[in-house]
Amino acid sequence: MAENVGGGGGRGESAGDKAREEFFSEAQEIVDGLSRDLLALDDVCRRGGSDAELVNDVFRAVHTLKGLSGLFGAAMMSGLSHELENLLDDLRLGRIELTSQVLDLLFQSVELYGRILAAAKGDAPEPAPEVKALLAALGQVAQQKGGGGGSVVAQYELDPGLLGVLTEYEEHRLRTNLQAGLSLYRMRVQFQLATIDSALDDLKAKTRPHGEIITFLPTGEGGDAESVELEILVASRANLGVLRGAVAGPNISVEEVRRRDGASNPLASIPPPPLDDRSRERDQTDPYGGVSMSPPTTSGGDALLDEINAAGAGATRTSAPPPAPSFPPGPGGQLGTFPPGGIPGMPVPGIAAGGAGAAAQGASGGSGATQRELTLRSVTQTVRVDIRKLDHLMNIVGELAIVRGVVARLSERVRLDPDLKEIAPDLHRLHRSFDRHLAQMQNGILEVRMVPLGQVFDKLARIVRQISREHDKQVNLVITGAETEIDKLIVEELSDPLMHMIRNAIDHGIEDKDERMRVGKPAVGTIALNAFQKGNHVVLEIEDDGKGMDPKVILAAALRRGLVTESEAREMSDKEVLTLVFQPGFTTRDDVTALSGRGVGMDIVKTNISKLGGVVDISSEVGIGTKMTITLPITLAIISVLMLEVAGRTFCMPLASVEEAIVFDDAMIKTFEGREVMTQRGATLPIARLAKLFQLEGWRPGVWINESAPTPKPPEVRPGRKAKSYCVVATVADRRVGFIVDRLVGQQDIVIKALGKSLKKARGLAGATELGDQRVGLVLDAAALINEVLASSTEGRIAGALEGPRSPKTGIDPRDARSDGGMS
Amino acid sequence: MKALVSRRGEGRSALQRADELGKRAEYLAFMLGTEAYAIQIGNIVEILKPLPITEVPRADPEVVGVMSVRGRLVTVVDLKRRFRLTRSFTMDKKSRILLVDAADELIGLLVDEVLQVYRLAESEVEPPQVLGTEQPPHVVGIGRPAGGAVLLLLDLAPLFLD
Numbered sequence: 001m002a003e004n005v006g007g008g009g010g011r012g013e014s015a016g017d018k019a020r021e022e023f024f025s026e027a028q029e030i031v032d033g034l035s036r037d038l039l040a041l042d043d044v045c046r047r048g049g050s051d052a053e054l055v056n057d058v059f060r061a062v063h064t065l066k067g068l069s070g071l072f073g074a075a076m077m078s079g080l081s082h083e084l085e086n087l088l089d090d091l092r093l094g095r096i097e098l099t100s101q102v103l104d105l106l107f108q109s110v111e112l113y114g115r116i117l118a119a120a121k122g123d124a125p126e127p128a129p130e131v132k133a134l135l136a137a138l139g140q141v142a143q144q145k146g147g148g149g150g151s152v153v154a155q156y157e158l159d160p161g162l163l164g165v166l167t168e169y170e171e172h173r174l175r176t177n178l179q180a181g182l183s184l185y186r187m188r189v190q191f192q193l194a195t196i197d198s199a200l201d202d203l204k205a206k207t208r209p210h211g212e213i214i215t216f217l218p219t220g221e222g223g224d225a226e227s228v229e230l231e232i233l234v235a236s237r238a239n240l241g242v243l244r245g246a247v248a249g250p251n252i253s254v255e256e257v258r259r260r261d262g263a264s265n266p267l268a269s270i271p272p273p274p275l276d277d278r279s280r281e282r283d284q285t286d287p288y289g290g291v292s293m294s295p296p297t298t299s300g301g302d303a304l305l306d307e308i309n310a311a312g313a314g315a316t317r318t319s320a321p322p323p324a325p326s327f328p329p330g331p332g333g334q335l336g337t338f339p340p341g342g343i344p345g346m347p348v349p350g351i352a353a354g355g356a357g358a359a360a361q362g363a364s365g366g367s368g369a370t371q372r373e374l375t376l377r378s379v380t381q382t383v384r385v386d387i388r389k390l391d392h393l394m395n396i397v398g399e400l401a402i403v404r405g406v407v408a409r410l411s412e413r414v415r416l417d418p419d420l421k422e423i424a425p426d427l428h429r430l431h432r433s434f435d436r437h438l439a440q441m442q443n444g445i446l447e448v449r450m451v452p453l454g455q456v457f458d459k460l461a462r463i464v465r466q467i468s469r470e471h472d473k474q475v476n477l478v479i480t481g482a483e484t485e486i487d488k489l490i491v492e493e494l495s496d497p498l499m500h501m502i503r504n505a506i507d508h509g510i511e512d513k514d515e516r517m518r519v520g521k522p523a524v525g526t527i528a529l530n531a532f533q534k535g536n537h538v539v540l541e542i543e544d545d546g547k548g549m550d551p552k553v554i555l556a557a558a559l560r561r562g563l564v565t566e567s568e569a570r571e572m573s574d575k576e577v578l579t580l581v582f583q584p585g586f587t588t589r590d591d592v593t594a595l596s597g598r599g600v601g602m603d604i605v606k607t608n609i610s611k612l613g614g615v616v617d618i619s620s621e622v623g624i625g626t627k628m629t630i631t632l633p634i635t636l637a638i639i640s641v642l643m644l645e646v647a648g649r650t651f652c653m654p655l656a657s658v659e660e661a662i663v664f665d666d667a668m669i670k671t672f673e674g675r676e677v678m679t680q681r682g683a684t685l686p687i688a689r690l691a692k693l694f695q696l697e698g699w700r701p702g703v704w705i706n707e708s709a710p711t712p713k714p715p716e717v718r719p720g721r722k723a724k725s726y727c728v729v730a731t732v733a734d735r736r737v738g739f740i741v742d743r744l745v746g747q748q749d750i751v752i753k754a755l756g757k758s759l760k761k762a763r764g765l766a767g768a769t770e771l772g773d774q775r776v777g778l779v780l781d782a783a784a785l786i787n788e789v790l791a792s793s794t795e796g797r798i799a800g801a802l803e804g805p806r807s808p809k810t811g812i813d814p815r816d817a818r819s820d821g822g823m824s
Numbered sequence: 825m826k827a828l829v830s831r832r833g834e835g836r837s838a839l840q841r842a843d844e845l846g847k848r849a850e851y852l853a854f855m856l857g858t859e860a861y862a863i864q865i866g867n868i869v870e871i872l873k874p875l876p877i878t879e880v881p882r883a884d885p886e887v888v889g890v891m892s893v894r895g896r897l898v899t900v901v902d903l904k905r906r907f908r909l910t911r912s913f914t915m916d917k918k919s920r921i922l923l924v925d926a927a928d929e930l931i932g933l934l935v936d937e938v939l940q941v942y943r944l945a946e947s948e949v950e951p952p953q954v955l956g957t958e959q960p961p962h963v964v965g966i967g968r969p970a971g972g973a974v975l976l977l978l979d980l981a982p983l984f985l986d
Contacts, residue, residue: 756929768878
């Protein structure tokens with residue numbers, strides 16, 4: 001039971017927790033794999049083919065999930081897995097067709113698995129109604145099986161060779177009888193050629209009261225010059241015993257043809273032991289015959305088979321040969337009379353059958369073992385690590401970096417001290433080596449944190465399929481750059497925003513088929529998902545070839561919702577208009593008619609991306625398509641920063657956002673309507689004075705140090721001489737702002753840590769880091785600051801008019817997510 | 825989640841909470857200016873001598889800044905400013921920072937002096953209502969340990985809900 005899982009965790013033995021964690025991650029991994037396989041299957045299916053191997057993979061995944069969830073008492077998951085397994089088994093054995101309806105169910109179940117897992121972790125409510133609905137749907141599909149005649153026959157372990165030679169009528173009779181629920185028996189009868197006609201008639205007469213003989217065929221074996229062996233298929237309502245009694249006679253064996261799902265009497269289903277002619281003729285009561293067919297052995301064998309199956313290879317079931325009709329018949333009618341215990345250690349001839357069976361089982365057992373071995377191997381090659389542990393390691397690296405700084409200072413002091421000159425070179429070398437190894441370690445940990453974006457893309461592919469079906473639009477998802485790596489934490493946070501954007505692209509962007517044909521586009525819409533690395537950033541593009549976003553429509557919608565005023569609207573560029581979709585509350589939904597609307601939750605998308613230190617941009621052309629570009633930092637953990645000083649305080653500006661830093665002079669400034677701008681490289685650059693932005697009054701280090709000082713260190717007053725200042729040009733996406741600072745201190749790699757919730761109000765800060773000598777340096781959130789500066793200048797321009805609806809500016813608060821992300 | 829916590833906080837009367845706290849609980853007493861306060865010792869992770877604290881622009885006025893305690897960032901809050909006992913910020917030799925676990929983060933409470941640990945019996949705790957009917961939620965009672973000290977007992981959770 002999923003809730004049990006949760007409860008168990010609450011009680012919290014650490015070993016149990018750990019096991020649970022592993023369960024979650026393993027289950028998640030399997031579900032992800034399942035999703036990939038299903039997508040591949042979907043692909044194959046759409047091309048009109050089918051791939052037994054893939055179906056098998058899916059089956060195995062579900063089977064493993066079932067085992068896992070059973071182990072952890074996750075009843076909901078195990079129940080779902082059980083039903084799915086049945087469905088997949090039917091699929092595998094061709095009892096049902098792989099229709100898109102079935103695929104839908106499979107996709108749904110993958111989604112439900114995700115939700116069940118989330119629920120078990122306590123992140124979400126349990127999707128109980130959905131699971132129930134899905135189970136019901138699965139049940140329906142299961143009932144549909146057997147609707148086609150062939151599938152009924154397929155349920156029986158009949159030699160395909162035999163089925164192949166049935167006449168159409170015989171096949172029809174077989175089908176009809178089986179559909180009517182009759183049992184199927186296989187008789188093997190040895191006829192003397194001389195008397196075959198009468199003997200056969202005799203047999204027919206004996207059988208008739210109990211059932212219908214569907215066919216008789218020579219087995220081509222077990223006969224000799226004077227005799228022939230026939231295999232007779234009989235459909236009957238009677239049970240095995242009755243039938244046996246009715247036809248009892250020498251050289252006759254009767255067995256039930258098992259259904260593949262094993263619904264049969266194990267005793268009856270065991271193939272008779274192969275006896276060579278001599279022994280058969282010599283002695284019908286030959287006790288050797290009992291050896292391999294005693295029930296204990298049988299059930300033992302079944303148990304073994306089950307175990308092997310349970311060990312993860314559903315495939316073993318198919319690989320086990322059907323009870324071969326090719327087995328020579330045993331002594332007729334004697335099967336039931338052997339002592340059930342069998343005779344232990346009995347040598348041939350029983351061994352022949354046992355041996356064949358063992359070989360069969362050995363083969364399947366062997367493949368099971370191979371499976372197991374493979375699984376083991378993959379486990380030993382990869383280790384699942386909680387990202388928090390990596391954070392912890394990263395923190396240690398951060399502290400070591402501080403030690404490194406101290407050592408560097410010491411080394412410098414030693415070098416300058418004439419008394420210690422001798423050890424100076426050694427210390428220096430030591431420091432260098434420490435430095436190098438620390439950097440390697442840092443990179444190593446960073447590398448471990450990196451995961452390919454493909455993880456998210458797989459999920460998205462599933463969503464594309466689902467949404468496009470919901471909307472009855474055909475969409476082709478083209479993915480490039482799935483191998484691009486990004487910090488695991490970012491990947492986790494990315495899936496929801498990306499899903500929103502994809503949903504919007506299908507919902508609002510891609511036109512329906514008729515419309516597309518009308519405007520001369522291919523009927524199938526395309527959504528391209530591209531990822532690539534660009535410096536310290538990863539760029540993600542979501543591009544659709546839909547109808548694009550019409551600025552006029554967006555503006556109209558924004559006006560109607562009071563997001564902009566008329567006067568603002570007149571001054572907005574098309575690009576500015578597009579960004580209106582990121583405003584909270586923006587939607588064009590009201591006027592569904594003929595409007596290309598977007599913006600369902602786009603404000604959330606933007607907020608989420610901002611939390612990750614990224615930005616979203618839109619470009620769109622009406623009738624051609626829309627492209628959303630997300631720019632994200634590769635990692636949240638370690639960043640290179642430019643250390644700068646403003647009014648005595650030290651801040652860190654992420655180097656990734658710094659375009660350049662130039663010496664600044666007040667004379668460079670021009671003002672337009674109160675906004676300060678300067679010209680840089682021939683372009684207008686809005687500038688912001690960081691001291692003013694942060695309202696830093698007076699020059700002081702901004703660090704309270706209390707060692708022996710009775711009162712806080714008084715702010716140092718700087719000599720009156722006008723110092724140089726600098727302009728740090730920061731860019732995020734295509735937005736640029738010059739930040740005026742007093743001093744550039746230098747460049748440094750830092751481990752960025754989240755500020756606590758209590759500092760939520762301090763906007764414009766991405767986090768903080770330790771600078772050495774125990775001081776903390778604040779890291780600026782360049783994206784937020786740039787947006788703030790540009791937004792406030794817009795507001796300045798159209799002063800006052802937008803107090804109301806616009807005031808909830810696209811709230812950018814990077815600390816939110818990060819403090820939750822366990823970066824401390 | 826937050827709403828839940830606060831609702832639970834409202835659900836219990838101050839007296840009830842004092843009761844819960846009152847079963848011979850151990851309190852750490854400290855000074856804010858001239859007034860003596862105490863919080864349950866279980867809330868306190870560590871008592872620190874002040875480390876360098878970096879001020880944070882745009883933070884609430886009661887926030888002194890952030891400091892790093894063995895690699896963890898801690899927001900330091902001046903309880904005196906929080907309680908509006910003072911406007912200016914002081915730190916001296918006796919100043920201590922009480923590291924407390926509050927609402928998903930580590931918070932440092934800057935106090936002027938740490939006094940001692942008191943074990944208070946239920947009988948030694950007066951309900952906050954003696955101070956007047958309307959008391960802020962973080963005031964859970966008045967401790968009167970033997971020896972004549974008078975301590976205002978604080979519950980930290982309501983202080984850091986928003």
